[in-house]
Amino acid sequence: MRPTIAAAFAGTACAAVALATAQLAAAAVAPGSAPVAAIGAAVVDAVPEPVKEFAIRTFGEYDKLALLAGIGTALAVLAAATGVAARRRPWIGYAVLALLGGAGAAAALARPAASPSWAVPSLVGAACGAGVLALLLRERLEGPAAPGRAVDRRGVLIALGGAGLAGAAGWRLTGTSDLEDARNAIDLPAPVDVGPAGAGLDDAADIDGLTPYLTPNGDFYRVDTALVLPRVLPEDYTLRITGRVANPLELSYRDLLDRGLVEREITISCVSNEVGGNLAGNARWLGVPLADLLAEAGPEPGADQVVSRSADGWTAGTPTEACTDGRDALVAVGMNGRPLPLEHGFPVRMIVPGLYGYVSATKWLTEIELSSFADFDAYWVRRDWKAQAPIKTFSRIDTPKPLATVAAGQVTVAGVAWAQQRGVARVEVRVDDGPWSEAELAPVIGDDTWRQWKWTWEAASGRRTLEVRATDGDGAVQTEERVTPFPDGATGWHSIVLNAE
Numbered sequence: 001m002r003p004t005i006a007a008a009f010a011g012t013a014c015a016a017v018a019l020a021t022a023q024l025a026a027a028a029v030a031p032g033s034a035p036v037a038a039i040g041a042a043v044v045d046a047v048p049e050p051v052k053e054f055a056i057r058t059f060g061e062y063d064k065l066a067l068l069a070g071i072g073t074a075l076a077v078l079a080a081a082t083g084v085a086a087r088r089r090p091w092i093g094y095a096v097l098a099l100l101g102g103a104g105a106a107a108a109l110a111r112p113a114a115s116p117s118w119a120v121p122s123l124v125g126a127a128c129g130a131g132v133l134a135l136l137l138r139e140r141l142e143g144p145a146a147p148g149r150a151v152d153r154r155g156v157l158i159a160l161g162g163a164g165l166a167g168a169a170g171w172r173l174t175g176t177s178d179l180e181d182a183r184n185a186i187d188l189p190a191p192v193d194v195g196p197a198g199a200g201l202d203d204a205a206d207i208d209g210l211t212p213y214l215t216p217n218g219d220f221y222r223v224d225t226a227l228v229l230p231r232v233l234p235e236d237y238t239l240r241i242t243g244r245v246a247n248p249l250e251l252s253y254r255d256l257l258d259r260g261l262v263e264r265e266i267t268i269s270c271v272s273n274e275v276g277g278n279l280a281g282n283a284r285w286l287g288v289p290l291a292d293l294l295a296e297a298g299p300e301p302g303a304d305q306v307v308s309r310s311a312d313g314w315t316a317g318t319p320t321e322a323c324t325d326g327r328d329a330l331v332a333v334g335m336n337g338r339p340l341p342l343e344h345g346f347p348v349r350m351i352v353p354g355l356y357g358y359v360s361a362t363k364w365l366t367e368i369e370l371s372s373f374a375d376f377d378a379y380w381v382r383r384d385w386k387a388q389a390p391i392k393t394f395s396r397i398d399t400p401k402p403l404a405t406v407a408a409g410q411v412t413v414a415g416v417a418w419a420q421q422r423g424v425a426r427v428e429v430r431v432d433d434g435p436w437s438e439a440e441l442a443p444v445i446g447d448d449t450w451r452q453w454k455w456t457w458e459a460a461s462g463r464r465t466l467e468v469r470a471t472d473g474d475g476a477v478q479t480e481e482r483v484t485p486f487p488d489g490a491t492g493w494h495s496i497v498l499n500a501e
């Protein structure tokens, strides 16, 4: 192996040791304090809107994985290059480690949930990396043909192996197995108020590719800024209701379970959906009516915004009106008969029918603060998304798929439509700008869930365009005008092109 290549490996080994020891230290402090997690979170907070949209469009639910892979690749390249440079000028290696350690510590300290100890993992990692660098670069010169320090090649292997072990232990300790255990141990009480159970089309199961009426927890879309799942154990849990209220409240997880829970089917959806997007899901949510909690706390006049805050410092702002006007706004603990999954906010989240997730659906909920829209901008509002964001009427063709080839003759066209709080009254489909035909709708239990629809198409052979539009319960037809998700939700009719032959 050429000395330069050995040096590149040495640089990578030092970085691996630094990251692994930092991860191990983070297990003792908090998973979010690990340098990659902290820098990743800072990147998530800092990226401009178009980049975030690009990431969601390109990587979908793997946006987090893509970011971590990107950071990992950048670090590996930097580490290898630093290793090569440090063979002649070791100070470069120490300087890069000090810089990265400092950056990691600063990023960790800047997290909303950070305490001063959050700086420790990055500093420990940088120190361990520097120690290994000193060991790997031996003081002996290799001769005029290859100036610079010799690399201890066996040391590189040992360092890489050690980093692998420490990293694995760190990952395991910062993992979620204790949270999963706590979740599995929970016995949710039966609801005192069991809402009606909806259903899809009679023959929904026979329609290949149609979105099921209820979304299984494991298939539910996930959107959030959390690179590391916030760790909230039910036994340590407190929900605080604070701010402009007459009686601030503090409730434990047990207090919430003991309040008498209601169960409601509600479809939630993300403002980042493009026309035809799939960032939406329908579940049976079990929880405490938010209106009851607010009534007990007693909002002061003028407190027109309910600011909900998560364990990792994310915020949403919901109109107080929407939390108290009689709709099923919930402080939810259960989803489809199970405690909330970790990715969906365990142990407690908010659900408010009719509003996009970013202004209502706070996961890992720890605080509800009564404020006003004049006084406080929540996370995405600070990034120029609208503070008021009711869900816009949406309809989607699930089957056939775009660019599919179908046999001419009878073809089942089917999908879902939603317009929470207003309800879906009609869905229509048309072919190649022809007349609109009314689709058959599944029965409904209320206005807050999506509705499956289907239409039987007599397909003549050729290249065809199918379009769908819905009409809400107020009689408003979904608008054709195409607008982007930013700043308060996309509009436009979903269309697909396919071949009948």
Ligand SMILES: Nc1nc2c(c(=O)[nH]1)N[C@H]1C(S)=C(S)[C@@H](COP(=O)(O)O)O[C@H]1N2
Pocket: 220, 221, 222, 223, 224, 225, 226, 269, 270, 271, 281, 310, 311, 314, 343, 344, 345, 356, 357, 358, 361, 362, 363, 364
């Ligand atoms: N703590 C926290 N809660 C959050 C978010 C977040 O980034 N952090 N994202 C919101 C957004 S934008 C949406 S669309 C919903 C998605 O909920 P889900 O992941 O359970 O589908 O969660 C909301 N709650």
Ligand SMILES: [Mo]
Pocket: 223, 269, 270, 271, 272, 356, 357, 358
């Ligand atoms: Mo969202």
